[in-house]
Amino acid sequence: MIKGAVRFRLNGQEVAVERTSPTATVLDWLRETRHLTGTKEGCAEGDCGACTIAIASAGGGWRAVNSCLMLLPQLDGCSVVTVEGLGGPDGTPHPVQTALAESDATQCGFCTPGFAMAMFAYGQGGEPADDGLIHEALAGNLCRCTGYRPIVEACRIIAVGAPVAAGDPIRAGTAFGDGSRRFLAPDTLDELTAVAAAHPDAWILGGGTDLGIAVTKRRARPDVVISTARVPELRRIETTGDALVLGGAVTYSAALPHLDAAFPAFGALVRRIGSRQIRNLGTIAGNLANASPIGDTPPCLMALDAAVELVSAAGRRTVSADGFVTGYRRTVLRPGEVIAAIRIPRLAAGQHFVAYKLSKRFDQDISAVVAAFRLTVADGVLTELRAYYGGMAATTARAAAVEAALVGRPWTVSALAGIEAAVAQDFSPIDDQRATTKYRLAAAANLLRRLQMETCDAPAPVRLEAL
Amino acid sequence: MNAPTSPRRGAHASVRHDSAAGHVSGRAVYLDDMPLPTNALHAALVLSPHAHARIRAIDLAAALEVPGVVAAVTAGDIPGVNDIGPILKGEPALAEGVAEYAGHPVAAIAAETLEAAREAAALVAVDWEELPAVLSVEEALAAESFVAPPQVMARGNPEAALGLAPLRLSGEVRCGGQDHFYLEGQIAIAVPGEDRDMQVYSSTQHPTEVQHGVAHLLGLPFAQVTVEVRRMGGAFGGKESQATIIAGIAALLAWKAGRPVKLRLPRDDDMLATGKRHPFLIRYDVGLDADGRLLALDLVLAGDAGNIADLTPAVVARALCHSDNCYWIPDIRVTGLACKTNKVSNTAFRGFGGPQGMFAIEAILDDVARHLKLPLDTVRARNFYGVEANNVTPYGMTVEDNIIERVTGELARSVDLPGWRAAVDAFNASSPVVKKGLATVPVKFGISFNLPTLNQAGALVHVYTDGSVHLNHGGTEMGQGLFVKVAQVVAEAFKIDVDRVRVSATSTAKVPNTSATAASSGSDLNGMAALAAAETIRGRMVEVMAERFGVPAGEVTFDDGRVFARNESLSFGELAQLCWSRRVSLSSTGFYRTPKIHWDAATCTGRPFFYFTYGAAAAEVAIDTLTGELRVLRAELLQDCGNSLNPAIDRGQIEGAFVQGMGWLTSEELWWDDRGRLGTHGPSTYKIPGSRDVPPVFNTRLLADAPNREATVMRSKAVGEPPLMLALSVWLAIRDAVASVGPPGAKVELDAPATPTRVLAAVERVRGGG
Incomplete structure (x- = not known):
């Protein structure tokens, strides 16, 4: 070197x-x-x-x-x-x-x-x-x-x-x-995995927009910091017929045009993450790897059933985005292992992807609740729903009871009557500076109502952004 | 775009901020940018993690072992008196024996590097004994825990009038606090000099108070402490009394180490350790007739003072004096309470209690209007102060300059209020989820410090022999454009261009015994003081000119940079040179005290204000009834600035104040956990408005042809605080939008700030039948 x-x-x-x-x-x-x-x-x-x-x-x-x-x-x-x-x-x-x-x-x-x-x-x-x-x-x-x-x-x-x-x-x-x-x-993947193996306690730094705060606010002083930013393989963006593949060092800004093309709602949500200053450095893989319960991309990646390719000196493996996060700020990443790429499958014909973010300020705020949905409606019936929420639990989490309550039923307003019960079965959110428990539960349910309206040709604006 | 219309730029011209070129180039120097002496140290604070806890012991050993650490101080090290209370005593700079809020500074470290100072501060071990804490206004009321006695303002017999009133309503509403969030955090540099002198550079609105605080802590005569400030990166009241804490601790460390010390708070410490706008709990009982005329009011304004008095009694007094806003209430009692809680001491913030007082009465009128199913503007109009009758405030001051109907009328006509209302109603009729709301607000705001003594100012003007002018006054520049405005006044006195006037840093060594630059009074007070100084010099120059050309003094005139005596003239600089050669002083101080004002704090009566300033606003909002999200779509502002000294600067104050007020009422939420620890101590969690939050349609007008009827500086009016309250229109519009989901007459319960959580809850309550 x-x-x-x-x-x-x-x-x-x-x-x-x-x-x-x-x-x-x-x-x-x-x-x-x-x-x-x-x-x-x-x-x-x-x-x-x-x-x-x-x-x-x-x-x-x-x-x-x-x-x-x-x-x-x-x-x-x-x-x-x-x-x-x-x-x-x-x-x-x-x-x-x-x-x-x-x-x-x-x-x-x-x-x-x-x-x-x-x-x-x-x-x-x-x-x-x-x-x-x-x-x-x-x-x-x-x-x-x-x-x-x-x-x-x-x-x-x-x-x-x-x-x-x-x-x-x-x-x-x-x-x-x-x-x-x-x-x-390091400027090759082999070197990256080699130094990561040699320094298992090192910080793996994407853009540093999260770890930078550990430096300035918590005075963290790691002995070794390993940047992923120079590795060409990690910076690549691949658009294939069946997937969008984002390398592990792809910034939000670099990913945006591709997200806009493939999953417009994902792109719109990413525009509300931090600011351009943050998005020019921060990476999608970093947002997933820090495993924050209020991260905005994990619900999207999980609802889209993305796959996460991991690489280390020991080799490669692939896990689902859902399986990647194991707890509050915990992931399956082993020492010396980094995210090589995130593979997001394209939507099938008839599939919708919708994402919502609720916060006190529209721009540059951390979500009180974030939700992402992949759904398919066929002949008025909801045949598929993958519903993931952030801000509702200690990790990004799937709304299994909500899915169970809705899938296979006609996708109508009345299907959502009493959906609060399913939301409450899925989540017991906390009261904190971003919102109350009561708000989170009510808003999480109401976002399903918004989803229903928006995927069924609502006559009037159902979002302030539409004004 | 603000090119002068005349070649000479004096008063009333839209002269650009004197530091604009420095701001955009990055060359404007803030305290943190100043080169430090080579032996300077950097400092960090140790803050209490507990809302209320006894300090059993402070162990500094580990901190002192950090390489580079030079000094540590705790309350026990203070050589003078551990009290920096500006008006009321009992405000320790460092907690002594007990910490009374989470964030209370208990110790400070000075080290060769900032890194070492902060590392050491984290290693200070305090042996705490946690004590029971009072964490809300409600708990304080229950415990009768106050920092000052109640203030009661009363007229007539409110009990009897309430009993006789045909209709009676009561209710409760709250407004939250607000962090100043000046972009430049609190900072001070203390430089020890000879014979224990202390030179302090402080980002303060109140250099004299910093001087006194430092002198008290160090046991020095005031004359040995000099405080200087060139500019602040924003202040908004947050650097009025709070800056003294920072400067005082920096000076203590500098004294202990015998070396210069810079103390710059990281944003989190700034937000944890220093005070904010007071949250208020408001309870009312109002009597009215069927047309919505207010007959009687019993109002309780309970402010959360935090742990000490600080400026709270004055804030509460101003809240009382603005709880009438523009309305005549014959029988009234307003009780102001200063609740003691184990929170950071709340302090001055733009409006200084005025916003909370006005919030109360506007909430009451909104409740009344909804109850009676009358338009809010109709109810207001029936209650406005009269011009000849019904024109005395509850504190006994006659409203002599009432133009509120002119202001509200002009606004309503300029925006076609009925057409606007119809458009909002039509939208709501066809939009089940997104709902719009529309509201106006009138504002009457009293100008002068509530404490008459503070309404004084001094200035120092030098004319040099080339005709350039050096101006200094007791006011401080925090971005509001005070320096350029006062320079314009001096330029006007000499009829020279404002570019010939150079304003220097504010210093206690140049102008002594000053008041804070606060209460919107900066240009009123310092402008008049500077004018007095300039007129003294001009008088001497006139005599020299008259003598030189053999004309009576009355025939000497100043115009466009020259001085005329019949057919003769000299440039201003030539005359200055002539004065020097004839040994005539070209330097003068000037002094001003506001006339007419008086205040009896015991009875809450008097004339606390020299005059009132007026304004009105209309705002349209949209809410999402599924999520409580909010957008402000349009705002129309009309503000009385008298004969504005600088319309461009005043417009900036109006717009900035409105957006700041909007933040207070919408997204800016201070959140404490159940142990009294502030959870919103940085911009990642505390959300001031961003550019997108500003209404996309946002029009601001200054009231035309409205010279101040009082003899203020060039008949201008103060502008710093009043427009903040125009943002009440936004909060009332949100209530209007919430009301649209329920039946007419439904009560809207919405506290401020109107976060999505509160808006959604309010929507659900109205839907549920009120």
Whole structure:
């Protein structure tokens, strides 16, 4: 393995960091080592966006990411732009900066650099100035002063600005550290499984949007971190006639166009996971592997009966998504084993896939209840239902009693009368900061009513998004 | 888009925020961005995990062994007095003997690196003895646990009037607290100087209070402590008294270590350890006639103070003074209670009790209107304060500037309220699941600190010999545009462009004995003080000009950067140079105290407010009756800013306040577990509005041709807090949407915030027959 410095291009200048803690965050490094203090810490949990920077890896466009959650070695080989590098070399502001200033879109200004970076990435993506897309692009940035109206307006008027070249790829290393602790970024699957076998206690890091919080909030300091991001096989997306196959290091953002095409409801749900900053780093496999009871993709993967391919130095095996999670934050993964791919079977003719997420805020919130359904209705009769819920138990869980109560019956409003009893048989959810027990039970039942209406040509809007 | 219409930009122009270029470039310096002295240390707090527990012992040994740790402090180390209470005493900076809330700071560590400080803080071992805790307003009421005596505001004979009233309704409703969620967390840097001097950089709205707090803790005269703040990354009341805790602990560590110390709270500690908006429990008994005229009201406003008094009595007083909103209630008693609970001490937050008081009366009127099956606006109109009669508030202040009917009328006409209502009703008739709601709200908000003493301000103006102006005043910049507004006032006094006026960091060494930048009063008070200073200098300049050109002083005029004496003129800078050469001072302080105001706290009577500001809003929402999800679809705002000093800045305040108020009433929920531990202490769990939550149709207008009838700075009106209450229209619209699933007249029971959990429960109650 090549050992050495973390190399990347920062605001146009090549940088080599010879020694680094494997858990140093990009934000701390920018602020403390480089004194680039335009990038702010607002929360250190990837929710406020004040720390947003833009990165590009070889061959890719600019992506907004949260520098508070990103570990410095993850930058190896990337180009990076911070708010200080947005303007021209002569100090001319970038069009997004001009638009923000001229729209009176700054008050206290603390969130502003993060917004500027999110807008820069949005502009570089060449998307149309559509309000829905603007909100999607800004969902990872909180402002407490302005009420957003002028920021959104600035987003509508930005002259996108000349495309900024990310620059030639920089030679990437595969092992970094500070002498005692290491960050390993193997670039083949064999090397990955070999180092994972050699370091069974290591963190396996996809995008780091979950483990990054362990670093910033719980001060976790693992001795070895192994990144899956460099392995080409894990980054592949395969669309075959019978399945969509997402490699273990495929980010939400990379998966989105494929999910939109194959399972639009899955894509719509993924757009409500975190923010673009999070989705540009976070991986679908990571969301499954952390086995949180409130993860948004596990119910979808389970309802779609996805298969999870695991790989280790000892070989490969495949388990069902349902069988992958064994308990609260527990999975079948053995030490040294990683997710190679998730294989999602395509829908058969007549099959529907629907997913719902309930939260206090539409964007960038953690679900109080998330539900995913695969169903088939034939001649008015529900012939198949796979119903999975998150937020209702210690793990993502199947609503077996609900399925039993509904399958084989006419798929009508009256079939759902009293469905609360089946929901209560399936789940005993907790009261917590996201919702009450009572709400979870009632809403879980009502989502079945929404499902029935939406799959039976409801005459009026049954969802706020439709307004 | 806000290009000046005249070449010179002074008062009333939409001048851009003075830091806008710094904000967008990342060059605006916040405290955490300041280069530190090379020997500076970083600090971390140790917080109580228990809502109420005795501290048997604190073992610092393991913490002190962490490499890089330099100092640790607990209450026992404090050389002065462990009390930073701003008005009322009894607020320890570090818990002494007992921790009274989960999050209470009990110790602090300073180390060479932040990493070492935080690691060490986690290793501090406290031997706790858990004590019974009071965790809700209801428990506090039952236990008669209060931080201050009840405040009662009364007029007439409410018992008798209630007994005689043709109709009588009673009810109960709650509004939740709110975290400030300023994007820049609490932070301070303390730098020890010579002879025990302490220089403190603090992200504070109240440098003088920080100065006093640090001096008390360290046992120093005030003159040895200097506090400076250039800007805050948001504050909203959260850095009024709370910043003193952070600065005080930083100063203690700096004193103990003899080295500079930076204390920057991580977001979780910030949310756990510092106070929030007060939640209120509201109980009412109202008497009315068949037309919905209020005849009598007995209202109890019980605020959750948290563990200490802090600013709670003043917050409760402001809640009392706004529980009338715009309405004449002949016989009334409002009882304000400051409940002591084992929670973080609740504190100032934009509106300062006003929102809770108005929430109460608007909930009551909504209940009345639904009970009588009358439109809410009709009931309101029957109860508005009069102009000649029925114009005295329950606290005895005559409403002299009543324009509420003008404001509500203008709003209603501009949005075609009847047509809007018809469209909402038509939608609901054909939509069984998604239901819309529509409501308006009028707002009357009193301007001045409730405590008359606080309504004073000072400023310091220097004119240099090139005609550039240095401005300093006691107000602090938290994003609200105070610096540019006051600079505009000074520019106007000299008739120069605002770019010639440079505002510097607020410092207790430049302007002493200041009040907090709070109560919407920043530009009213500091603008007048700065104007006084500028006018003093201008007077001297006039004399020099008059003498130079041999004209009477009355014929010297200032315009467009020049000074004129008949046919002669000098540029402003030339005259400044001339003044210097003639040994005339070009520097002056200025001082202002608000006239007319007085308040008797014992009887809750007086004229606490110099004037009122008015506004009105209409909002449309949609709810999902299966899930309780919510969207705000449209909001129309009309706000009285008098002769606005800066319409662009004021618009920003109005929109920002509205969205913040919307957050308070919808998605922002503070959730404590059954042991009194806050479960929502970061943005992953505490949800302030995001860009998509702002109504897609969102129009804001400033009331035209509405100069303040009182002689405020250039006849402007304060704007910081009042528009927050316009968001009550959203909460009332949600109640309207909920009501649509039931029969007319059904009672809607919906507390705030209207989370999906509460909305769905309210829908089910209305469906179930109310």
